[in-house]
Amino acid sequence: MVRHVYDFTEGGRDMADLLGGKGANLAEMTRLGLPVPPGFTLTTEACRAFLATGGEPAGLWEEVSAHLSALEASAGRLLGQPDDPLLLSVRSGARFSMPGMMETILDIGLNDDSVLGLAKASGSERFARDSYRRLIQMFGSTVMGVDASSFEHALAVLKGSRGVRDDVDLTATDLAGLVETYKDLIHRETGEHFPQSPADQLRRAVLAVFESWNGERARLYRRREHIADDLGTAVNVQRMVFGNLGSDSGSGVAFTRDPATGRPGLYGDYLPDAQGEDVVAGIRNTVPLSELERLDPASYARLRTHMETLERHYRDLCDIEFTIERGTLWMLQTRVGKRTAEAAFVLAAELADEGLITPDEALARVSGEGLARLMFPRFDASAAGTALARGVPASPGAAVGAVVFDTARAVRRAAAGEKVVLVRQETTPDDLPGMIAAQAVLTSRGGKTSHAAVVARGMGKVCVCGAEELTVDTGARRLTTADGTVVEEGTVVSVDGSAGAVYAGSVPLVDSAVIRFLEDGRGDEGARGVVDAVARALSRADTVRRLEVRANADTPEDAARARRFGAQGVGLCRTEHMFLGERRKLVERMILAGTDAARDRALAELLPLQRQDFAGILEAMDGLPVTIRLLDPPLHEFLPDLTDLAVRIAAAEARGGEADAHDVDMLTAVRRMHEENPMLGLRGVRLGLVVPGLVAMQVRAIGEAVAGRLRAGGAPRAEIMVPLVGDVRELRLVGEEVRRVLADVSRESGVTVDCPVGTMIELPRAALTAGRIAEEAEFFSFGTNDLTQTTWGFSRDDVEAEFFSAYLDKGVFPVSPFETLDRDGVGRLVGIAVAEGRAARPDLKIGVCGEHGGDPDSVHFFHGAGLDYVSCSPFRVPVARLEAGRAAL
Numbered sequence: 053m054v055r056h057v058y059d060f061t062e063g064g065r066d067m068a069d070l071l072g073g074k075g076a077n078l079a080e081m082t083r084l085g086l087p088v089p090p091g092f093t094l095t096t097e098a099c100r101a102f103l104a105t106g107g108e109p110a111g112l113w114e115e116v117s118a119h120l121s122a123l124e125a126s127a128g129r130l131l132g133q134p135d136d137p138l139l140l141s142v143r144s145g146a147r148f149s150m151p152g153m154m155e156t157i158l159d160i161g162l163n164d165d166s167v168l169g170l171a172k173a174s175g176s177e178r179f180a181r182d183s184y185r186r187l188i189q190m191f192g193s194t195v196m197g198v199d200a201s202s203f204e205h206a207l208a209v210l211k212g213s214r215g216v217r218d219d220v221d222l223t224a225t226d227l228a229g230l231v232e233t234y235k236d237l238i239h240r241e242t243g244e245h246f247p248q249s250p251a252d253q254l255r256r257a258v259l260a261v262f263e264s265w266n267g268e269r270a271r272l273y274r275r276r277e278h279i280a281d282d283l284g285t286a287v288n289v290q291r292m293v294f295g296n297l298g299s300d301s302g303s304g305v306a307f308t309r310d311p312a313t314g315r316p317g318l319y320g321d322y323l324p325d326a327q328g329e330d331v332v333a334g335i336r337n338t339v340p341l342s343e344l345e346r347l348d349p350a351s352y353a354r355l356r357t358h359m360e361t362l363e364r365h366y367r368d369l370c371d372i373e374f375t376i377e378r379g380t381l382w383m384l385q386t387r388v389g390k391r392t393a394e395a396a397f398v399l400a401a402e403l404a405d406e407g408l409i410t411p412d413e414a415l416a417r418v419s420g421e422g423l424a425r426l427m428f429p430r431f432d433a434s435a436a437g438t439a440l441a442r443g444v445p446a447s448p449g450a451a452v453g454a455v456v457f458d459t460a461r462a463v464r465r466a467a468a469g470e471k472v473v474l475v476r477q478e479t480t481p482d483d484l485p486g487m488i489a490a491q492a493v494l495t496s497r498g499g500k501t502s503h504a505a506v507v508a509r510g511m512g513k514v515c516v517c518g519a520e521e522l523t524v525d526t527g528a529r530r531l532t533t534a535d536g537t538v539v540e541e542g543t544v545v546s547v548d549g550s551a552g553a554v555y556a557g558s559v560p561l562v563d564s565a566v567i568r569f570l571e572d573g574r575g576d577e578g579a580r581g582v583v584d585a586v587a588r589a590l591s592r593a594d595t596v597r598r599l600e601v602r603a604n605a606d607t608p609e610d611a612a613r614a615r616r617f618g619a620q621g622v623g624l625c626r627t628e629h630m631f632l633g634e635r636r637k638l639v640e641r642m643i644l645a646g647t648d649a650a651r652d653r654a655l656a657e658l659l660p661l662q663r664q665d666f667a668g669i670l671e672a673m674d675g676l677p678v679t680i681r682l683l684d685p686p687l688h689e690f691l692p693d694l695t696d697l698a699v700r701i702a703a704a705e706a707r708g709g710e711a712d713a714h715d716v717d718m719l720t721a722v723r724r725m726h727e728e729n730p731m732l733g734l735r736g737v738r739l740g741l742v743v744p745g746l747v748a749m750q751v752r753a754i755g756e757a758v759a760g761r762l763r764a765g766g767a768p769r770a771e772i773m774v775p776l777v778g779d780v781r782e783l784r785l786v787g788e789e790v791r792r793v794l795a796d797v798s799r800e801s802g803v804t805v806d807c808p809v810g811t812m813i814e815l816p817r818a819a820l821t822a823g824r825i826a827e828e829a830e831f832f833s834f835g836t837n838d839l840t841q842t843t844w845g846f847s848r849d850d851v852e853a854e855f856f857s858a859y860l861d862k863g864v865f866p867v868s869p870f871e872t873l874d875r876d877g878v879g880r881l882v883g884i885a886v887a888e889g890r891a892a893r894p895d896l897k898i899g900v901c902g903e904h905g906g907d908p909d910s911v912h913f914f915h916g917a918g919l920d921y922v923s924c925s926p927f928r929v930p931v932a933r934l935e936a937g938r939a940a941l
């Protein structure tokens with residue numbers, strides 16, 4: 053028989069798949085001897101079984117009853133016992149933390165009788181009534197499906213009629229009345245009564261948490277975070293402890309270090325006389341932990357000790373939730389805490405310095421994604437002017453957008469292409485779509501641990517929270533600053549999540565400290581910590597990685613920058629960019645040439661220009677390989693648009709004049725070259741075989757550039773790459789021409805010019821016949837953009853707009869295959885080509901030059917596939933270095 057329930061004393065952190073993160077860590081804390089209210093966990097497996105069949109797995113309830121009896125025995129009280137009830141919380145907890153996305157129900161076991169028992173046993177009727185109304189409110193919305201806002205509305209009406217601002221100012225009598233209002237509300241909306249049986253409450257709450265796995269906002273969050281949909285959630289059933297028993301009680305959230313900067317020192321928020329939900333909801337403003345030290349020094353000291361224990365034990369930044377019940381501290385949750393990119397780097401370096409982790413573990417704890425974030429520009433402080441408001445710097449970065457005051461508008465305006473900043477008093481899980489759509493999130497309430505802060509940090513979204521000077525009027529769609537400035541919806545503001553400031557208008561950007569460091573090897577003083585930490589991570593990565601990292605660069609400037617960023621060569625130099633701009637005329641002349649002589653003249657004019665381009669790049673990459681790809685796109689990309697031309701000619705004729713003769717010739721040419729499906733048309737190697745003189749011109753330009761550099765004492769290492777080869781014979785024909793031209797150049801220049809000739813592998817047929825192709829090719833470079841297009845039969849330019857969002861929604865793939873390499877399909881072709889290519893030519897050099905070369909997940913795949921290098925855009929080079937190092941760990 054499969055077990056579905058584990059006591060907290062039986063589990064541990066290594067059981068997170070089965071017990072969820074929260075359950076596994078509650079068990080771990082229990083085993084470490086920390087004060088955790090006792091309880092048990094229903095497994096994710098039970099959830100999966102329930103979701104699959106719609107029914108509880110056999111024996112589940114018997115197991116729950118047995119664990120409940122043990123809990124009751126140890127408490128000496130029964131669940132919902134009328135004179136002194138044992139109360140429970142029912143808490144969701146999946147494998148990966150999904151803060152606030154699923155449901156938690158507190159105070160299970162209260163009913164019309166036991167609420168009186170609780171009042172007597174606790175000595176506070178107000179507390180008992182408040183707990184009861186909280187239960188009905190949570191149960192009513194989560195389990196019984198009543199709109200949460202109906203309860204909030206009833207609460208607001210009551211507060212209004214009593215003339216009070218805070219929940220805590222309502223009396224026991226007020227709350228007893230509110231309980232009746234709530235019960236009526238539930239009955240009216242559902243035709244059902246709020247269940248009085250504690251056992252029913254427990255069972256229905258558990259099943260509702262299971263079901264919340266498939267709730268809309270949980271699904272949206274998972275898609276955003278790439279969490280699989282079939283994991284299910286565990287459910288934790290735990291004895292309640294009470295932070296809302298007066299001023300010697302309270303709840304809080306804390307981090308063992310600052311999750312925004314990674315610097316040491318306890319960091320957190322505390323709210324006296326409150327249940328934990330109140331802290332994260334940002335309903336009342338919290339106080340810093342230092343305030344707890346003043347209010348209750350003994351609990352604070354204990355909290356510190358426990359947090360030190362946890363950080364040493366997990367060897368990482370931990371965050372925790374705790375509650376103090378009349379001077380007794382209880383630990384309610386811990387996990388390895390989410391952190392900003394900056395904090396991740398600083399923390400990894402510090403923990404390594406403290407000897408808690410090894411340098412390799414430190415490298416494993418940072419990510420290329422995080423590094424990319426640190427390379428984003430920052431606001432230019434000198435141009436910012438005075439801030440409209442300041443708040444808590446909850447999630448760093450610089451964002452500019454038009455303010456909007458609700459999620460629906462954020463989503464709508466962002467979908468229309470506008471950049472928006474979502475402004476709320478505080479956010480709730482319902483704001484998730486708006487947060488995803490917005491550039492930044494700004495709230496007037498809540499601390500670094502509020503919902504807005506936690507979720508934004510997790511998403512890497514800019515966030516300033518708790519900007520208390522702001523009055524946010526959602527109804528009127530405006531906010532007012534401390535000095536009375538009114539900011540209406542649609543006004544552009546700049547949000548600095550690193551400094552915690554908001555500015556009017558669009559503040560100009562400057563390079564980040566990390567970019568400046570990468571550019572010139574120096575950081576600035578202020579950013580020492582993070583710059584040093586990044587430098588250390590990169591140097592460790594360079595030590596351990598096997599993959600080389602090259603850059604895709606078409607200009608000497610890009611090549612030089614890539615080299616400063618650590619590139620070990622150019623993996624893809626596209627020659628088509630050199631055919632644009634001023635030179636377009638020459639290219640047109642070549643394409644339109646009626647005779648061989650006319651074409652040769654046009655090519656001859658292009659030759660010196662190309663040679664100069666190549667010489668510049670070879671100089672910037674002196675001593676390192678530069679892979680130059682022969683012309684790839686269909687020629688009509690260099691000609692005017694068919695419709696534009698036709699319209700121009702028609703317009704001229706309509707005016708009664710003669711159409712421009714050049715236009716008419718051009719129209720004929722454009723019509724002749726028009727292809728329905730240019731991606732699969734006359735391009736790549738096919739051009740070289742069909743357009744006389746084109747390959748020869750390009751190869752001559754390369755050869756002469758190499759010869760020139762050699763004569764100048766340089767060390768040029770050009771490699772010639774032929775695109776879109778599908779059959780070895782294509783490559784053989786071009787290869788013969790290349791060698792002939794290089795021999796000519798050698799003879800003419802008196803210097804031996806020798807360049808390896810290789811090919812791109814970007815058609816399934818090339819991958820499948822790689823053994824044959826390797827007989828001719830001296831190197832392979834996977835063009836994974838085209839290989840993805842041709843393997844899936846997707847046109848990249850069309851699908852992303854057309855149907856990818858539907859495919860992502862329906863879970864066909866969790867992430868676009870153009871972003872992260874599709875291992876099962878495209879990856880399989882890569883594997884075949886590597887194996888067969890190397891079998892035919894053991895020293896075959898193999899790289900990748902598609903967009904995937906700078907994607908962290910794909911870099912790990914290429915490492916595993918045995919490639920020699922990845923090539924990516926210059927700004928991704930540091931990211932690829934870091935990930936190549938992490939892949940080698």
Ligand code: ADP
Pocket residue numbers: 089140141142143144150151152153154156158290291292293294295303327328329373375384385
């Ligand atoms: P989330 O996953 O959204 O953080 P939790 O399961 O942690 O949800 O529950 C939210 C809050 O409810 C907790 O922060 C805690 O303060 C409160 N809570 C949960 N269980 C208990 C309990 N046994 N006693 C007191 N408060 C609890």
Ligand code: MG
Pocket residue numbers: 373385
């Ligand atoms: Mg929690």
Ligand code: MG
Pocket residue numbers: 775776814835837838
């Ligand atoms: Mg291609």
